[in-house]
Amino acid sequence: MTRSPLATPFPALPAIAGVTLHVARARYKSWDRCDLTYVTLPEGTSVAGVLTQSRCPSPEVEWCRAALTLGQARALVVNAGNSNAFTGHRGRAAVEAVAARAAAHLGCKPSDVFVASTGVIGVPLPIDKAEAGLDAAFAAQPCDWLAAAETIGTTDTYPKGASVTAIVDGRSVTLNGIIKGSGMIAPDMATMLGFIFTDAAVDAPFLQRALSAANAPSFSCITVDGDTSTSDTVLAFATGAAGNRMLVDDDSLGADAFRAALADLCRQLALLVVRDGEGATKLIEIQVEGAESDRSAHRIAMSIANSPLVKTAIAGEDANWGRVVMAVGKAGEPAERDRLAIRFGTTQVARDGLAVEGYDEAPVAAHLKGDHVEIGVDLGLGDGRATVWTCDLTHGYISINADYRS
Amino acid sequence: MTRSPLATPFPALPAIAGVTLHVARARYKSWDRCDLTYVTLPEGTSVAGVLTQSRCPSPEVEWCRAALTLGQARALVVNAGNSNAFTGHRGRAAVEAVAARAAAHLGCKPSDVFVASTGVIGVPLPIDKAEAGLDAAFAAQPCDWLAAAETIGTTDTYPKGASVTAIVDGRSVTLNGIIKGSGMIAPDMATMLGFIFTDAAVDAPFLQRALSAANAPSFSCITVDGDTSTSDTVLAFATGAAGNRMLVDDDSLGADAFRAALADLCRQLALLVVRDGEGATKLIEIQVEGAESDRSAHRIAMSIANSPLVKTAIAGEDANWGRVVMAVGKAGEPAERDRLAIRFGTTQVARDGLAVEGYDEAPVAAHLKGDHVEIGVDLGLGDGRATVWTCDLTHGYISINADYRS
Missing domain, CATH: 3.60.70.12 (L-amino peptidase D-ALA esterase/amidase)
Structure with a gap:
C-alpha cells in the first residue's frame, strides 16, 4: 500500500x-x-x-x-x-x-x-x-x-x-x-x-x-x-x-x-x-458557525464532510462552493439560504445567499493546491459551532475498495 | 460524455x-x-x-x-x-x-x-x-x-x-x-x-x-x-x-x-x-423487509444504498456482505444483529447473525457479474419493507466530479 x-x-x-x-x-x-x-x-x-x-x-x-x-x-x-x-x-x-x-x-x-x-x-x-x-x-x-x-x-x-x-x-x-x-x-x-x-x-x-x-x-x-x-x-x-x-x-x-x-x-x-483516509490527498477541515446549536452545526458540518460531490471537488482543487451550499441545504437542519456565508481558507466566496462579486480567485486556488483545505460556513442564525475533519475522495478510494475482500 | x-x-x-x-x-x-x-x-x-x-x-x-x-x-x-x-x-x-x-x-x-x-x-x-x-x-x-x-x-x-x-x-x-x-x-x-x-x-x-x-x-x-x-x-x-x-x-x-x-x-x-448515475456500471436494487416499520426499512435501505463501501464492493463484483452488515448497523434504526439475514440475488449468504455455512458462491458471482444486482435484507423484527435503487461507485464518478466546474 x-x-x-x-x-x-x-x-x-x-x-x-x-x-x-x-x-x-x-x-x-x-x-x-x-x-x-x-x-x-x-x-x-x-x-x-x-x-x-x-x-x-x-x-x-x-x-x-x-x-x-x-x-x-x-x-x-x-x-x-x-x-x-x-x-x-x-x-x-x-x-x-x-x-x-x-x-x-x-x-x-x-x-x-x-x-x-x-x-x-x-x-x-x-x-x-x-x-x-x-x-x-x-x-x-x-x-x-x-x-x-x-x-x-x-x-x-x-x-x-x-x-x-x-x-x-x-x-x-x-x-x-x-x-x-x-x-x-x-x-x-x-x-x-x-x-x-x-x-x-x-x-x-x-x-x-x-x-x-x-x-x-x-x-x-x-x-x-x-x-x-x-x-x-x-x-x-x-x-x-x-x-x-x-x-x-x-x-x-x-x-x-x-x-x-x-x-x-x-x-x-x-x-x-x-x-490516512483511503485514497486521501488532502486533509479537509470544515468549520461551521452561526448555527442554531452546536449539535445542528455538527450535523451540517458532517453533511458537508460526507458529501461525495464536495470531496471530489476538493480532490480536483475546484472551489466549487455551490456543492457546499447543496450539502448545507440537504442536512435537514435549520438554515436560511440568504444568510449563508462560505469561505475557502481566508477568502470569503459567498455571502448573504450569493457569490461575493469579484472575489479574488488567486488565494483560493493557492489554498486548494495545498494539502490542508479549510472550508468555513457561517449560517448567520445563532451561536452554534462545530469543526470536523475529513479527506478528499479520489480514484485511490475506488481502487482500494472495489478490490478489498477478493 | x-x-x-x-x-x-x-x-x-x-x-x-x-x-x-x-x-x-x-x-x-x-x-x-x-x-x-x-x-x-x-x-x-x-x-x-x-x-x-x-x-x-x-x-x-x-x-x-x-x-x-x-x-x-x-x-x-x-x-x-x-x-x-x-x-x-x-x-x-x-x-x-x-x-x-x-x-x-x-x-x-x-x-x-x-x-x-x-x-x-x-x-x-x-x-x-x-x-x-x-x-x-x-x-x-x-x-x-x-x-x-x-x-x-x-x-x-x-x-x-x-x-x-x-x-x-x-x-x-x-x-x-x-x-x-x-x-x-x-x-x-x-x-x-x-x-x-x-x-x-x-x-x-x-x-x-x-x-x-x-x-x-x-x-x-x-x-x-x-x-x-x-x-x-x-x-x-x-x-x-x-x-x-x-x-x-x-x-x-x-x-x-x-x-x-x-x-x-x-x-x-x-x-x-x-x-444514468454518474459512472454507473450496475443498477443496484435493495429490498429491505422485516423492519419495525416501512419508514425504518426505507432508512436502512438508504443507508445501504448510500454506503460508499457497499457501492465500491458491487463495482468490484465482490459479494462483500460484511459491508451490508455495517450499513445496517450504522443506520440508527432498530436492528438485531443475530436476526439479520442477507441475500445477493436469490442466494442467502448470511442468516441469524452469521454467514450461511458453505453457501454456493457460484450463483452469487454470476449474479454480481450482471448489470442489475439485487441485495435483500431481512431484519426479522416486523412487517416494515422498502425497496430503493442506486448504482455502483466507480472511477467514472471520480473522473466526472473531480473536474466539473473548472
Whole structure:
C-alpha cells in the first residue's frame, strides 16, 4: 500500500512504567507480518472506553462494553486482519478463548483482559491461530511503541501514535496513544481502534468521563467515508505509576490538566486517522458557525464532510462552493439560504445567499493546491459551532475498495 | 460524455393534444446545442408538483412552489447548464423575467408559467441570454419529445422518457414523462427535473395527491450519491383533452387506473435516472423487509444504498456482505444483529447473525457479474419493507466530479 501523502513521521513515545508491549504472528491472513498485539498492564490499572454505536457490533465490542463496567484492566489483545464481526456464537467463543488464555497466563480474571479485532467482517476469528499467536506473544521479547502501532494496522499506510504530558498534582504524567484506521471511518462514539496508556493515577469513572468528553470533539468529528464500523473502539488505561494522588473528580488536583492533555491526545490521534483516509490527498477541515446549536452545526458540518460531490471537488482543487451550499441545504437542519456565508481558507466566496462579486480567485486556488483545505460556513442564525475533519475522495478510494475482500 | 452502459433506448412517445414542445439555443454555456426548452399547454391545464426539501432551494423551486398553489399552467420553461441556485435577488429577477416574457407572448399570467433550471450553482441566470433564447423558441417549429428530453439534460449521457396509457372513464388517456438527472441525485421529494404531461382531465388537488403518492416509492427511493439537489423538481401537467369526466377524488371513475398509471410512469422515470448515475456500471436494487416499520426499512435501505463501501464492493463484483452488515448497523434504526439475514440475488449468504455455512458462491458471482444486482435484507423484527435503487461507485464518478466546474 502506498504511504499516504498526508502521512506524518511516527513520534518518539516514552516508556510508561508497567506497560509492556509484545507482538507476534497469528497469521490471520496469508501475510508475513505481526498481526497480534499483546499489552500487559500493572495491577491497579483503571480503564475507560468508547465503543461503536452500531446496531451490529462485533463480539469484541460487546466483550469490552461488559468488562468496562468493572473499570479495571490487566491486558489488551488486538487482532489485525479479521474483525470477527457478524460471526455469531463462534465469534463470541473466540473472544472468550482469547481472554481466558491471557487471564490464565497472567493469573487474573478474564474480564481484566480487553480484546479488539479489525479486518474482514463475517469470518470467525480462528481460535487455534489466536491461541498460538498469544503463546508466541507471551514468549516474545517486549517491543517498542512503533512495532505495536504497526501491528494493529490493516489497510493503514503508516503507523500512528502520539504522546502528550501534563503536570498533575505536582507529578509529570505521560499519555501515549496508538491508533489504526483508514476506511470505514465515521466513528459514532470512537474510531476504529485506538489505545491510550497513561501512568497517571485516575479513578475509572473519572477516566471514563474524561475520555467521553475528549471523544466528542475528536473521534466523533472525523469521517473518511461516512461508513461507521462495527468494531470502533477506543480504550484508555491508567496505571497510576506516576504517583499523583488519584484523580476522582473535577476538583482533584490536576484534573483540568489531565483532561486537557487527554483531549489534546485524542485530537492528534483522530487527525492521524483522517490523514490516512483511503485514497486521501488532502486533509479537509470544515468549520461551521452561526448555527442554531452546536449539535445542528455538527450535523451540517458532517453533511458537508460526507458529501461525495464536495470531496471530489476538493480532490480536483475546484472551489466549487455551490456543492457546499447543496450539502448545507440537504442536512435537514435549520438554515436560511440568504444568510449563508462560505469561505475557502481566508477568502470569503459567498455571502448573504450569493457569490461575493469579484472575489479574488488567486488565494483560493493557492489554498486548494495545498494539502490542508479549510472550508468555513457561517449560517448567520445563532451561536452554534462545530469543526470536523475529513479527506478528499479520489480514484485511490475506488481502487482500494472495489478490490478489498477478493 | 460516454453513454451509460445501463442506458435504454428512448421509447416512442405519442403526441398529447395541445402540448407543444420547442427547443432553442440560449447558449448558457459555450456549447453548440439547444439548452432552452419551452412547452406550451392549452387553457384549462391543471398542474401538480413535488419539489426539493433542500433548505437552500433555487429561485425556480420557490417560484414553482408559489405558482403550484394556483393549480393551473400554460407554459413550462426549462434552462439547462445553469441552475440559477444561490444567486440572491439577481436569480429571482431572472426567473421573474422569464415568466413575464412567456406570459406576455401567450397572453396569460406569469404565475401560469413554470420555470426550472439545472446546471452550475451560484451563477445568476443571464437574463439577456434567457430572453433571446425564449424569443428563438417562440419562433421555432415544434419539436418531438426526444429533442425536448435531450435539451433538458446536462451531465446526462442519454435522453430519458417514458409513456404509459390508462383507460379512465371509458377514455384512453396518455401520460408522457421526460426527465434528467445523473449526479447530485438523492431526491428528498423529487428528482432533479422531471416533467409529466397527460391529456387526462384531472383536478389540480387530486393531481397533486396522486403525484405525491406516486413520488414516494419512485423518486424518493433512488439515490446516486446521497447528495440532494437544490433544484429537484417534478411537475405534472394535465390538459383534459382526453375528454374523460374530471378526476376529482378517489371515487371518480378511473381514479385508480390513473393513479396506477402515474405511479408506473414515475417508477420508470426514476429508474432511468439511476441507470444514468454518474459512472454507473450496475443498477443496484435493495429490498429491505422485516423492519419495525416501512419508514425504518426505507432508512436502512438508504443507508445501504448510500454506503460508499457497499457501492465500491458491487463495482468490484465482490459479494462483500460484511459491508451490508455495517450499513445496517450504522443506520440508527432498530436492528438485531443475530436476526439479520442477507441475500445477493436469490442466494442467502448470511442468516441469524452469521454467514450461511458453505453457501454456493457460484450463483452469487454470476449474479454480481450482471448489470442489475439485487441485495435483500431481512431484519426479522416486523412487517416494515422498502425497496430503493442506486448504482455502483466507480472511477467514472471520480473522473466526472473531480473536474466539473473548472
